[in-house]
Amino acid sequence: MTPAERRYRRVLRLLPTGYRRRWEQDMVSAYLDSVADTPRRAAGELLAVAWLVLRLRLNGYHATPRSQLWYQTVLGIAMLTTLYESLDATRVFADLVGVAVQVEMAWPYHLTSWWGVLSLVWVATFVCVVRGRVVAARVLVLVALIHQMGLTSLVVAHTISPGGWGLPPDALSTARQAGVCVAAVTVFLIPQDFRPARGWLAAFIVPAVVVIPVSVASAVLYSPDLVHTPPLWLAQLQLLNVGTLLHVGMVVGMVVALARAHQWLLPLALFGGGVAAGQLLGFDYGFDPLYDLRQRATALWTSVTIVQLVVAVACVVAGFVAMRHARIAEGRPDAS
Amino acid sequence: MTEPTFFVLTALVGEPRHGYGIVGEADALSGGRVRLKIGSLYGILDRLVADGLVELDREESHQGRLRRYYRITSGGLDAVRAETTRLAANARVAGRRLKALRPGLES
Numbered sequence: 001m002t003p004a005e006r007r008y009r010r011v012l013r014l015l016p017t018g019y020r021r022r023w024e025q026d027m028v029s030a031y032l033d034s035v036a037d038t039p040r041r042a043a044g045e046l047l048a049v050a051w052l053v054l055r056l057r058l059n060g061y062h063a064t065p066r067s068q069l070w071y072q073t074v075l076g077i078a079m080l081t082t083l084y085e086s087l088d089a090t091r092v093f094a095d096l097v098g099v100a101v102q103v104e105m106a107w108p109y110h111l112t113s114w115w116g117v118l119s120l121v122w123v124a125t126f127v128c129v130v131r132g133r134v135v136a137a138r139v140l141v142l143v144a145l146i147h148q149m150g151l152t153s154l155v156v157a158h159t160i161s162p163g164g165w166g167l168p169p170d171a172l173s174t175a176r177q178a179g180v181c182v183a184a185v186t187v188f189l190i191p192q193d194f195r196p197a198r199g200w201l202a203a204f205i206v207p208a209v210v211v212i213p214v215s216v217a218s219a220v221l222y223s224p225d226l227v228h229t230p231p232l233w234l235a236q237l238q239l240l241n242v243g244t245l246l247h248v249g250m251v252v253g254m255v256v257a258l259a260r261a262h263q264w265l266l267p268l269a270l271f272g273g274g275v276a277a278g279q280l281l282g283f284d285y286g287f288d289p290l291y292d293l294r295q296r297a298t299a300l301w302t303s304v305t306i307v308q309l310v311v312a313v314a315c316v317v318a319g320f321v322a323m324r325h326a327r328i329a330e331g332r333p334d335a336s
Numbered sequence: 337m338t339e340p341t342f343f344v345l346t347a348l349v350g351e352p353r354h355g356y357g358i359v360g361e362a363d364a365l366s367g368g369r370v371r372l373k374i375g376s377l378y379g380i381l382d383r384l385v386a387d388g389l390v391e392l393d394r395e396e397s398h399q400g401r402l403r404r405y406y407r408i409t410s411g412g413l414d415a416v417r418a419e420t421t422r423l424a425a426n427a428r429v430a431g432r433r434l435k436a437l438r439p440g441l442e443s
Binding site: 019022023025026027028029030031032033034044045047048049050051052055056192193 | 355359374375376377379382398401403404
């Protein structure tokens with residue numbers, strides 16, 4: 001046995017047993033023919049097997065019901081995270097446009113405005129995923145990942161520089177980085193024949209129609225002297241943000257999933273739990289250090305935080321229900 | 337039907353082939369655009385066999401190794417015909433549009 005054959009057979013051991021028994025001899029024979037013709041194919045061939053292993057383990061004829069559930073969960077999380085990122089990017093862009101209007105500055109008024117425009121690559125990524133352009137989505141999500149890293153570097157550099165903001169990176173921004181990484185990884189796990197329902201485009205367009213005018217109006221109506229005493233109307237207006245719409249969407253999604261489509265419970269639970277945990281860790285609404293102490297504990301923000309907690313608990317419950325359904329699907333209802 | 341699947345089936349029209357033979361034929365038929373990795377080929381073959389579009393033809397020994405040849409089934413031929421009709425209809429529509437746009441370029 002040649003070293004190439006030994007190496008290839010070692011990778012093939014990762015295949016599901018039934019598949020390996022059926023195809024291993026064929027694959028080794030074809031592989032040895034292939035590398036005899038073009039030796040440089042070896043690395044690409046090993047990667048192709050690794051990709052095949054992933055697909056078969058998660059979504060092939062040889063996958064267990066539980067593996068298939070996790071694969072559907074990964075696809076669901078890919079849809080939800082790219083939707084969230086594209087809506088947030090739209091919000092960032094609308095904020096920047098609103099600030100430009102408010103301070104009457106020519107566009108682009110600052111380096112960050114270009115970064116804001118670049119964040120729209122998330123919208124393109126989401127549209128590509130919805131339209132089944134998986135390869136384009138993978139390229140775009142890499143651009144989005146690089147963009148996010150660049151943005152983080154800018155923020156960190158400004159934070160630690162003399163005269164900078166002087167604020168340490170908080171749990172919220174750490175959770176944000178984690179969210180972007182999760183979105184990127186899950187997009188890479190989408191198979192090329194993945195074709196989601198067209199209704200996903202509406203899931204972006206409808207909230208975007210709310211978020212864009214609210215973000216522009218918030219930025220236009222905001223003035224620097226409101227930093228320490230933000231009025232209640234501004235807080236109320238900002239309630240119609242991506243986070244609020246996300247929580248409303250999560251609750252509606254979980255109710256629908258409970259009634260009709262149980263396979264969506266687990267992705268909704270994991271995604272919603274992750275977002276809620278990130279926001280609660282950062283006290284996104286309830287404890288913003290830039291706001292005056294009197295404003296921190298307003299009934300409005302407290303109630304928003306309570307809603308977030310309720311959604312987080314609902315996510316945990318939904319996760320348990322989803323896992324119970326998975327056990328029933330495997331014919332082991334008493335597996336706990 | 338994805339493009340690699342289409343060329344795998346088309347490569348088997350007319351004569352049974354073994355794995356690497358299918359890779360070479362798909363490469364030639366597509367003008368070098370579809371260069372299948374072995375892992376990708378057997379992912380496709382596994383599905384095609386499970387769907388009854390391809391089946392085992394025979395086994396041969398080659399340089400001490402087993403070689404299995406696969407042939408297309410009548411269901412597989414129907415699938416290729418249906419896909420060919422669909423692609424041809426697409427090409428006709430696009431051709432008509434292009435002809436209307438720049439009549440001088442069309443014969």
